Amino acid sequence: MGMVTQSSQATKFNLKDGKLVVAHIIVAFLALLIGGIVGLLQSLVRSGTITLPANMGYYELLTAHGILMALIFTTFFIIGFLYSGVSYTLGGKLLPIINRMGWFGFALMTAGTVLGVAKVLTGEASVLYTFYAPLKASPYFYIGLALLVVGSWISGWGIFYQYKYWKRTNQGKVSPLFAYMSVVTFLMWQIATIGVAAEVLIQLIPWSFGWVETINVMLSRTLFWYFGHPLVYFWLMPAYICWYVIIPKIIGGKIYSDALARLSFILLLLFSIPVGFHHQLMEPGISPVWKYLQVVLTFMVVVPSLMTAFSLFATFELNGRAKGAKGLFGWVKVMPWKDVRFFAPVMGMLIFIPAGAGGLINASNQMNAVVHNTLWVTGHFHLTVATSVALTFFGITYWLLPVVTGRVLTPRLNKLGIIQTIVWCVGMLLMSGAMHIAGLFGSPRRTAYTTYEGHEDAAGWLSYYVIMAVGGTILFIAVLMMVYNLVALFRAPRGETEYPIGEAMEEAQPTPAYLDRWGIWITLSIILIVVAYSLPLMHMITNPAPGSIPFVTW
Ligand code: HEM
Numbered sequence: 001m002g003m004v005t006q007s008s009q010a011t012k013f014n015l016k017d018g019k020l021v022v023a024h025i026i027v028a029f030l031a032l033l034i035g036g037i038v039g040l041l042q043s044l045v046r047s048g049t050i051t052l053p054a055n056m057g058y059y060e061l062l063t064a065h066g067i068l069m070a071l072i073f074t075t076f077f078i079i080g081f082l083y084s085g086v087s088y089t090l091g092g093k094l095l096p097i098i099n100r101m102g103w104f105g106f107a108l109m110t111a112g113t114v115l116g117v118a119k120v121l122t123g124e125a126s127v128l129y130t131f132y133a134p135l136k137a138s139p140y141f142y143i144g145l146a147l148l149v150v151g152s153w154i155s156g157w158g159i160f161y162q163y164k165y166w167k168r169t170n171q172g173k174v175s176p177l178f179a180y181m182s183v184v185t186f187l188m189w190q191i192a193t194i195g196v197a198a199e200v201l202i203q204l205i206p207w208s209f210g211w212v213e214t215i216n217v218m219l220s221r222t223l224f225w226y227f228g229h230p231l232v233y234f235w236l237m238p239a240y241i242c243w244y245v246i247i248p249k250i251i252g253g254k255i256y257s258d259a260l261a262r263l264s265f266i267l268l269l270l271f272s273i274p275v276g277f278h279h280q281l282m283e284p285g286i287s288p289v290w291k292y293l294q295v296v297l298t299f300m301v302v303v304p305s306l307m308t309a310f311s312l313f314a315t316f317e318l319n320g321r322a323k324g325a326k327g328l329f330g331w332v333k334v335m336p337w338k339d340v341r342f343f344a345p346v347m348g349m350l351i352f353i354p355a356g357a358g359g360l361i362n363a364s365n366q367m368n369a370v371v372h373n374t375l376w377v378t379g380h381f382h383l384t385v386a387t388s389v390a391l392t393f394f395g396i397t398y399w400l401l402p403v404v405t406g407r408v409l410t411p412r413l414n415k416l417g418i419i420q421t422i423v424w425c426v427g428m429l430l431m432s433g434a435m436h437i438a439g440l441f442g443s444p445r446r447t448a449y450t451t452y453e454g455h456e457d458a459a460g461w462l463s464y465y466v467i468m469a470v471g472g473t474i475l476f477i478a479v480l481m482m483v484y485n486l487v488a489l490f491r492a493p494r495g496e497t498e499y500p501i502g503e504a505m506e507e508a509q510p511t512p513a514y515l516d517r518w519g520i521w522i523t524l525s526i527i528l529i530v531v532a533y534s535l536p537l538m539h540m541i542t543n544p545a546p547g548s549i550p551f552v553t554w
């Protein structure tokens with residue numbers, strides 16, 4: 001196995017596949033727009049600035065926001081982005097059957113989205129995006145979610161199949177890094193979504209139709225978080241693909257090490273699934289032994305995270321030095337800060353440093369007891385998914401949309417993109433900062449405006465809620481700017497934009513063949529899952545607490 005060959009890479013993007021990518025991006029940004037409107041309303045309600053009309057509940061809004069942002073915006077964008085890179089790097093076009101699978105997956109996901117969101121907006125599913133039992137939504141809400149998951153499976157299978165086809169027709173060659181990472185991402189997704197599919201199909205749907213009377217609540221929450229933690233890595237891994245593969249090309253540098261990048265993705269596959277209990281640390285009914293084991297496995301994710309940080313900064317520094325930068329930090333100055341394709345994802349990366357530190361706090365049993373279910377947690381994931389991931393996705397959009405539609409990013413749009421990124425960061429630092437602090441003072445998440453009967457603790461939270469509302473308003477402006485920029489990208493001048501795929505450094509070690517031995521990695525992943533989950537799951541099933549009838553509390 002020698003150098004990373006990208007010989008089969010096309011020079012021009014296949015515009016037929018481009019349409020599929022565009023369709024995913026449009027749904028993603030529609031979700032961002034509607035989710036943004038709802039987010040703004042929430043931050044205004046919480047601060048007591050506005051009161052909702054009597055027929056609209058806070059939980060209705062919060063459910064819509066969580067679903068549209070965390071599930072719809074992310075999943076559609078990710079599939080569009082990964083399909084674009086798979087089409088471009090694996091032969092220059094998707095096999096016709098895979099293009100059709102992509103459209104079929106898209107159709108199922110869109111149908112599921114419309115059904116699920118409709119049920120939320122008609123007030124039949126105010127169960128939040130975690131849809132915890134025993135809160136009960138309309139069965140059609142869960143069916144919508146199931147369609148979303150099944151649609152994403154079909155798209156994922158398309159990626160596996162295109163990869164397999166490429167390997168067969170390019171024997172002996174190292175696969176393109178982008179495609180490899182896409183396969184790992186969807187393998188992880190495939191294994192993780194089995195949990196939520198089981199919860200929805202076996203437990204929630206029969207129970208909400210009334211076919212069975214009660215539900216095993218502990219089991220349902222455990223199945224949810226078996227999926228819920230890897231979900232956050234499903235958001236993150238595509239952002240890492242941009243950081244590892246795209247950014248080096250944009251700055252005119254090289255990927256530090258192809259093998260290291262692949263290994264870090266394998267570690268993410270192994271250590272993102274058997275760890276869901278770190279979301280259930282405060283729950284009774286799970287023995288501390290299993291919580292302890294899963295927390296240890298959680299902290300293993302530090303390894304691929306630091307590998308990622310190391311190789312990104314190595315790429316930056318080596319590239320800076322090649323451009324003549326001197327001194328310890330001289331390379332910082334020669335980075336292309338005025339290029340939104342670099343600036344937006346890099347702001348995401350920088351914010352990921354404090355965001356990740358917050359995550360270590362959340363995952364630590366004792367400290368989790370302090371922040372659990374407070375606004376701190378909401379502040380945390382607005383830094384991770386709503387900034388690190390979202391800004392990276394925005395940064396991708398500024399070149400991806402021109403690539404797949406045969407247009408070019410104009411200097412004016414680039415500038416608007418930079419401004420949009422700055423406005424997002426300012427709004428988010430205010431909103432998320434206030435959430436973190438209010439949370440440390442004990443303010444609960446997921447609550448509308450209340451003074452708790454004039455309690456003095458609650459009075460102390462109010463000024464932070466006002467900062468949250470100001471930040472939320474600024475953020476909403478940034479959402480509108482992003483949507484404006486997206487529309488402008490569709491009307492940008494025609495021309496050719498290169499798909500920015502980085503290449504590995506010449507002197508890097510050759511990529512070892514064992515990284516492509518999927519059997520080994522899937523087996524290892526399953527072993528870890530079995531070790532971490534089988535006994536506690538068996539315990540929950542054989543010694544269940546009394547099952548719960550459904551509750552509709554709104
Ligand atoms: C205009 C931009 C945004 C604003 C103003 C905003 C505001 C808020 C507020 C005020 C809350 C609720 C706090 C509570 O009562 O617990 C919230 C929750 C949430 N937000 Fe955002 N947000 C924005 C963007 C985003 C983005 C881009 C994402 C993800 C990609 C996101 C994901 C979430 C999630 C998952 C929740 C939790 C819902 C729940 O607890 O069930 N938000 N947001």
Ligand SMILES: [Cu+2]
Nearest residue numbers: 228229278279
């Ligand atoms: Cu987690």
